[in-house]
Amino acid sequence: MRNASDTVKEPGTFVRVATRTVAVSVFLLLVAGALVTSTGSGLAVPDWPLSYGKLMPPMVGGILYEHGHRLIAATVATMVGLQILVLGFGRTDRTTFRLGLGAFGAILAQAVLGGMTVLFLLPPAISSAHAGLAQIVFALTATIALRTSLLWGRFTAEASRAAADPAGLEKALRLALWAAGASYIQILLGAIVRHTGAGLAIPDWPLSFGKLVPTGPDWAAAGVLAHFVHRTFAWVVVALVVAAAISLRRMRRASSCFGPVSTIWLVLAAAQVTLGATSVWTAKAVAITSAHLAVGGLLWITGVLAAVLLARRKALTTAPATAGAPAGAPAPAPA
Amino acid sequence: MQTTPPSRAGRALIAPLAGLLLLAACGRKAPEAPKDPAGPAGLLGTASVAGRVTFAGTLPPNEKVTMATDPFCAGHNPGETEIPACAVGPDGALANVLVRVTAGVSGSYSPPAEARQLDQKGCAYSPRVLALMTGQPLDIVSSDDTLHNVHAAAKENKAFNLGMPAAGTRYTRTFAKPEIVPFKCDVHPWMRAWVAVVPHPFFSVTGPDGLFEIKGLPAGTYTIEAWHEKLDAQPFTVTVADGEKSVHDVRFTDSSSAASSSPAAAPTR
Incomplete structure (x- = not known):
């Protein structure tokens, strides 16, 4: 559909709005999926791809959440597919186009995993993979939205005006990658906790059974290990996010967006810890556990986008002559 | 009746065939008596164990729900409905307790042919606790004119999830x-x-x-367990002779580890 000789131009308003809409829709799909598990509705519809043999069953009880999730998923998958056309006809750069193809492939795989998790009665491995792949789709679509945004163009233009310390950029990028990676691992750990029913395996917080670390007989109960690893690894994520956010803030002279992103990152980390604790205190209130999943996704995406911006800035710093090129110009543009 | 002897060519054909048949017959093992994988048939006796299960203390609170998410259910259960996980009568009688022999039974028992029935009625299962034998059919039916799914979260048997889209839907399963x-x-x-x-x-x-x-217990010593969905199981041991009826009451308490079971009366014949 596209080749290297295609002309890359600044994405138009339609492309920008479309990609942003897709990314936001994927986030809403994540929230809908969180509601399915938080309300225990994952098997409220026993068949797939139809629902009780129909396209549209009565939306009662848990069917509202499960079939609603399926309807939203079908709509969002179609949007992600159409996004490929938008990116192609909008003459965006090759990397962005490939990200679009990847997002579509991932959301199709995600649909298959969703069907499998219903047909195999929510096996934790498949359900956790479904949760993990959802965040990959979110990262891909959010990156596409970033690369086609006005911010991306401004960011590129800024690079030609403001100098940046290469060592500082390198350090900030490394920390951002670590923080994003840790956030993703924490998402997978959270998915395991969620899908093995270990959310209340340790009933108190911040202590565990009244102690810093559970002792002998505490470990015998189902789910304690998964739950404890999730809540302990949370502090590793927090430490990495704080370090990465501080490092990013130190680079704020290199780009006007680094400061705000750093602040958002720290606020999300604080909110996520609070929601995790509140999930335990409220015995997994539906709204709280769903928000915990949603903010976890935002925390991960902030790390991904920070890393993408830093990688871009680093590439522009090492290739200043091309800094003023259009968004994602083929030859010098980093992925 | 006169028979015609086989020709020379016929004899030449019959001889090797007979040899092959003989070889096949010699190679085949003698038929063995079929083995019962479950062991010898279990016996039915004339002893019995009976009693009453009660609860003393403060009950674990039953969940209260509103069924507004389904108009059919809300119509049958208006307002706030208490889910009777712990159903205790006025004199402490505790319903939905499974009492079963967990040790002391030997041999295998054939399941009855008649099915047990699990109904969905008024957006609740009826009965809440049901017991049947391995291999005995379970009829799962719905009397409700709304959608249900029946999700059997079995661990040892095959788990299943069945749609019950309308009143009259019926499935039969065995475990x-x-x-x-x-x-x-x-x-x-x-x-x-x-x-x-x-x-x-x-x-x-x-x-x-x-x-x-x-x-129908044969004479012997048995470990019996009283199981409740919310309370810790209460095991007890009884020894019964042929024709004896042992009476044994079981008491659950709010501190279930302190719960006890005790013979309520002398065995009667």
């Missing part, structure tokens, strides 16, 4: 291995039931009066 299978409806998360699969016929489930009776 090959003993376990207590949790049943739930994911459409209506307050709907819960337990189906106990037992490898012998020595079990009973208490009704609202808390009474149980296990009949």
